[in-house]
Amino acid sequence: MDIATILGIISGIILIASAILMGGEFSIFINVPSMMIVAGGTIAATLIAYPLKEVLGVLRIGMKVFITSKQNYIGIIQELRRVALLAKQKGVLALEAEAKKVKHPLLKQGLNMISDGIPRNSMLRILSTQITNVQNRHKVGRAIFMEMGKYAPAFGMVGTLIGLVQMLAGLEDPSTIGPKMAVALITTFYGALLANLFFIPMSTKLKRRSETETLEMQLIIEGLLSIQEGENPNIMVDKLKVFLDRQLRAQVEKKLASQKHMVKKAA
Numbered sequence: 258m259d260i261a262t263i264l265g266i267i268s269g270i271i272l273i274a275s276a277i278l279m280g281g282e283f284s285i286f287i288n289v290p291s292m293m294i295v296a297g298g299t300i301a302a303t304l305i306a307y308p309l310k311e312v313l314g315v316l317r318i319g320m321k322v323f324i325t326s327k328q329n330y331i332g333i334i335q336e337l338r339r340v341a342l343l344a345k346q347k348g349v350l351a352l353e354a355e356a357k358k359v360k361h362p363l364l365k366q367g368l369n370m371i372s373d374g375i376p377r378n379s380m381l382r383i384l385s386t387q388i389t390n391v392q393n394r395h396k397v398g399r400a401i402f403m404e405m406g407k408y409a410p411a412f413g414m415v416g417t418l419i420g421l422v423q424m425l426a427g428l429e430d431p432s433t434i435g436p437k438m439a440v441a442l443i444t445t446f447y448g449a450l451l452a453n454l455f456f457i458p459m460s461t462k463l464k465r466r467s468e469t470e471t472l473e474m475q476l477i478i479e480g481l482l483s484i485q486e487g488e489n490p491n492i493m494v495d496k497l498k499v500f501l502d503r504q505l506r507a508q509v510e511k512k513l514a515s516q517k518h519m520v521k522k523a524a
Contacts, residue, residue: 262322262462269454291416291444295451298412299405306404311397318398322462328469330476331509333361334497337480340368341490349374349485363387363474367481377485384478388471395467399460406456413448417441476500 277283303312336359343351349371356368363384370380420441427433476497483493498506 259323259462265458266454273450273454285439286443286446288440288443291420291440291447294416294419294444295409295412295447298415299408299448299451302408302412303401303405307397307401312401315398315401318395318463319402319459321398321466322459328473330473330501330505331512333364333473333476334480334494334509335512336364337477337484337497338490338494341480341484341488341493344371344484345487345490352484361477364477364481367477371481371485377482380485381478381482384474384481388474388478391474392467392471395463395470399463399467402456402460402463406452406460409451409456410445410448413445416444416448420444472500 274283277286340352340355340359343355351372352368353372356365356372359365359368366387367380367384370383375383418441420437424434424437424441427437479500480493480497483496494509498509501509
């Protein structure tokens, strides 16, 4: 689970609830009709804007917000270096058997293509298409959550207008104006809360998830192209380190230096 997401949601709810309790009764902020207007209106507008299949699929995509997908860039570079050394020693035909051992689907596909003798341009086009497809799927999910972040406050205002109309229709009893005004404003509160604590932050988190997954795939493609060209594994590693920030580069160098030391010690 993504601790940051869970912690953010829980802390946000607790702080808001605490502020409400410090200022009065919590029960006055619970209004079922207002919830129906905001939640129902947001869902209805989303269904109008997007196909049903995409709206249902966003539930699956949304789970990425709560599930931590650890990006092991260092492990990927080490794996690519190991495969590059194998290709140097035994030839690219040995990569067909190696492809059966790797777990990452893109790396598996690329190794099979290299062993099959697929030309560089064709392989690059096919693998790049995989990145584009992943980005498009993530883009749809982000867009839906962002649109829901726009619809929720809008329907909060719709609920407020409905409450104001009802309040104005009962002006003959001034004692009801205060309670009715409070109920009218609750829908705006619900809309703002859903948009700013859930929908918009979830869209931002999905964008970050997409960026890290794309970087991982770019690392693999660049490494596969180097293996296909028969580059020196050390040169390949230097090229891949360009994709990483300074801290990750230092970790890669430290890890590889440790491996070399162990190899020399064993020899």
